[in-house]
Amino acid sequence: MKNVNQMIKEPGIWAGLNRPGISLEKADAVVFGIPFDGGVSFRAGAKEGPQAIREITYTIAPTTERWEDLSDLQILDLGDVEGKDRDELFLEAEQAAYSIVKSGKLLTMIGGDHSTTIPVLRGIDRALNEPFGILHIDSHFDLCDEIGGDPLSHGSTERRALELKNITDTESIFFVGVRSVESEELQFINNNKMNIIGAAEVRKKGVENTLHKIKEKMGRFNNIYITVDIDALDPAYAPGTGTPQFGGLDSRELLDLLYGLFELPVIGFDVVEVAPKLDDSLLSAFAARKIITECWGHHNRKERNITGTYR
Incomplete structure (x- = not known):
């Protein structure tokens, strides 16, 4: 098994798109991992996510499901x-996020439990001089002030986000796919204006209506960050995660949502909570790989004004 330092020096990683040694300025997208799962409240294992995802990127082609060629894309891992x-660890992650956003490159982070999004959001907040929006695709709200006495838990991600200077109100975050709520979160939600579309509503109203509602609310921002907890997917599609929740998005819904969401001014995204040891088939890691490469394709399409073979 190759270690991370070996992998990132090889051009074969990320479907051959990795460009070892190029400058930040020459990259189209910059990716880094945060192998940490000390913020979990239940089952650990997400710290192994970054390496497991990278390990399955050697054999795929540099193309998207919409038959677009990504071979010219410059990825810096x-x-x-x-x-x-x-x-x-979090200070290093915050600085990495700050530098990437300041450079104007698409930020990609692979976790780690969902607490690893906290330093990334802090870095983005430092890098920007205006409000930004967050799309939180997850089965959970992550709005607890603390879990087990830990204010940096994976269940406190968006509560900490609401403390940032450039997250100006509770409607700066849009929650998608949620189907579980803690008592503390329920009280907070009932006392604040929130943007929420649960998994059941996505299924009932469809992806297009969901996208319309999101764009209507989040169109006021010039910068959007997307955080994807792999447990937004139903456990049938991503069983390898610490806190799976029955009744989630299916893979087609999530991919189509991301396709439409990248029509917004997305400056970065992450995929978190992939726990390989909880899934012998590695379905969750394969799902994360697909999400990452398709999002790069969406970014590439927008930057280069490319139209895919089918829409």
């Missing part, structure tokens, strides 16, 4: 952030 403890 920075590897995994490191630190002797969570504080140091």
Whole structure:
């Protein structure tokens, strides 16, 4: 098994799109991992997600499901952030996110549990001088002030986001696919204006209506960040995650949602909570790989004004 330092030096990673050693300025998208799962409240294993996802990117073609060629895309994999403890790890992640956003490149982070999104959002907040929006695609709200005494838990991601200077109100976040709520979160939601489309509503109203509602609310932002918890998918499509929830999005719904969401000014995205050891078939890792490469395709299409073979 290759370690991360070996993999990121090889051009064969990420469907042959990795460009080892290129400058940040020459990259189209920059990816890094945060192998941390110390913020979980139940089953661990997400710290192994970044390596497991990278390991299955050698054999795929540099194309999208819409038959677009990505071979000219310049991907720079920075590897995994490191630190002797969570504080140091999160500071490194925050700085990486800050630098990528400042450079104007598409930020891609692979977690790690959902707490790893917290330092990324902090880095984005530092890099921007205006409000930004967050699309939170997840089975959970992650609005708990703390879990088990930990304010940086994977269930507190968006509560911490609401403390950022450029997240100006509760409607700056749009929750998609949610189908589980803690008592504390329910009280918070009932007392604040929130943007929410649960998994059941996506199924009932369809992807196009869902996208219309999201764009209507989030169109006010010049910068959007998308965070995808793999448990937004029904466990049938992604069983390898710490807190799976029955009744989720199916794979087609999620892919079509992401296709439409990239019509918004997306500056970055992440995929978190992939726990390979909880899934012998690695379905969750394969799902994450697909999400990442398709999102790169959406970004590439928009940047180069490309129309796919089919829509």
